[in-house]
Amino acid sequence: MRAMEFELRKKEASFLELIKIQLSISFKTEFAFKINLLLTLVYFFTEFIIIIGIGLFIDHVSGSDLRETTKFLILGVLLKDGYNIVISTFYEAIRNGYWSSQVDFFNLFPNGRLAYLLGYVIEKIIFHLFKLFLMVVLSFLLGIFPRIENLHLCILSLLFFIPTLVGLGLISFSSFNLLNARMMSPVVGIFAFFATVFSNTIVSESTIISILGSLSSLFFITNPFYHISVVIRLLSAGTTEVHLLWPHYIIIIVFNVGFMLLGMVSYKISVKDADVNGSLSRWN
Numbered sequence: 001m002r003a004m005e006f007e008l009r010k011k012e013a014s015f016l017e018l019i020k021i022q023l024s025i026s027f028k029t030e031f032a033f034k035i036n037l038l039l040t041l042v043y044f045f046t047e048f049i050i051i052i053g054i055g056l057f058i059d060h061v062s063g064s065d066l067r068e069t070t071k072f073l074i075l076g077v078l079l080k081d082g083y084n085i086v087i088s089t090f091y092e093a094i095r096n097g098y099w100s101s102q103v104d105f106f107n108l109f110p111n112g113r114l115a116y117l118l119g120y121v122i123e124k125i126i127f128h129l130f131k132l133f134l135m136v137v138l139s140f141l142l143g144i145f146p147r148i149e150n151l152h153l154c155i156l157s158l159l160f161f162i163p164t165l166v167g168l169g170l171i172s173f174s175s176f177n178l179l180n181a182r183m184m185s186p187v188v189g190i191f192a193f194f195a196t197v198f199s200n201t202i203v204s205e206s207t208i209i210s211i212l213g214s215l216s217s218l219f220f221i222t223n224p225f226y227h228i229s230v231v232i233r234l235l236s237a238g239t240t241e242v243h244l245l246w247p248h249y250i251i252i253i254v255f256n257v258g259f260m261l262l263g264m265v266s267y268k269i270s271v272k273d274a275d276v277n278g279s280l281s282r283w284n
Contacts, residue, residue, distance in 0.1 A: 013109055015111055015114075015115050018106060018111075018112055018115035018116065018119070019115050019119040019122070020119075021119070022102075022106075022115065022116050022118075022119025022120060022123070023119050023123055025102070027123070036123075036127055037127075040127045040130060040131050041134075043131065044131045044134050044135065047077060048135065048138065070144045071144055071145070071146035071147075072146070072204065073202065074135065074139050074144065074145060074146060075146045075148075075232075075233070075236065076200075076201035076229075077135070077201070077202065078132060078135065079199075079201050079228075079229055080195055080196050080199070080201040080202060081128065081131070081132070082128075082158065083165065083195040083199075083225055084192050084195055084196075085124060085128045086121070086162075086165040086166065086168070086169050087165065087168050087169050087172055087188060087191045087192065087195070088172065088188050088192065089120065089121050089124040089169065090117065090169035090170060090172045090173040091169075091172040091173055091175065091176060091181075091185045091187075091188045092120070092124070093116065093117050093120035093121065093173070094117070094173050094176045094177075094280065095176060095182070095183070096120075097116060097120070098176070098280065098281075102116065103116060103280055103281060104281050107280070107281055113271065113274075113280070117173065121169075146236065147236075148236040149236055149237060149238040150235040150236065150238065150240065153235045153240070154232050154235050154236055157228065157231050157232060158228070158232070160249075160252065160256075161224075161228045161252060161256070163256035163257075163259070163260045164224050164228075164252065164255045164256050164259045164260070166260065166263060167256075167258075167259030167260040167261070167262055167263030167264070168191050168259055168263065169263065170263030170264065170266060170267040171187060171259070171262060171263050171266050172185055172187050172188045172191065173266075173267060173270065174263075174266035174267055174269065174270035175187040175188070176270070176280070177270055177273055177274060177279035177280055178266070178269065178270055178273065194219075194223050194225060195225040198216075198219040198220065198223050198225075198226060199223060199225035199226045199229045200226055200229040200230055200233065201225070201229050205226075205230075208220075221251075224251075224252065224255040224259070227248040227251050227252050227255070228248070228252060230248055231245055231248050231249065231252075
């Protein structure tokens with residue numbers, strides 16, 4: 001790392017070069033790559049077994065069709081994992097980089113923190129796409145992968161939701177030093193909880209309503225993950241009626257603007273605090 005720092009400081013590394021360095025740490029270092037691959041596989045198989053277990057339990061309790069229940073859960077897991085991979089990765093990036101002193105290296109360069117963060121997120125997304133690929137292949141082989149209509153509209157809708165995810169990710173990132181959350185972030189936990197429980201992903205909307213009654217509408221309206229999940233489920237089922245989709249899109253726009261602004265403000269405050277107090281560096 002010292003030799004790399006010396007060479008880069010001589011020629012003032014570009015933003016893209018810094019991103020490549022971060023990616024090389026995981027993909028060119030054999031040990032790190034094997035560990036990341038192993039963790040991805042363990043997480044995938046554990047999650048898949050849990051899905052089948054939940055499907056069997058629901059089938060036994062309610063008498064519903066196991067195949068349809070499993071299809072609902074698989075699509076929900078794909079959505080939930082997509083949400084959480086962005087939200088939690090921002091925080092994981094600064095936490096892991098802080099304790100491994102990688103952030104100290106990137107602090108030496110203009111926009112170094114941002115390059116490190118982006119490189120780390122790209123790395124995690126690559127491993128997540130690999131896990132998603134395994135999920136799709138195994139589900140197809142078992143005949144339990146849900147049929148998805150309007151795939152292009154589903155993808156565009158998810159891309160449309162990215163500003164909310166990035167904003168929440170930046171807020172999670174900022175909690176590391178603003179809340180002094182050096183090991184675990186309560187912000188990440190709260191976001192992940194709402195992305196999993198009250199979002200019509202793992203737990204169906206009808207189940208939540210049956211448990212919470214009229215109170216459930218409050219959790220739905222104020223939960224951005226619920227609105228995008230409803231849109232994806234409607235589109236994937238073949239529904240394209242404007243009057244069913246646009247109310248959710250309008251609310252998503254509000255969340256996009258609101259969370260992106262909050263994320264940018266919290267990130268700037270966090271970085272400013274780091275520059276003044278050295279709170280993002282172990283060696284200051």
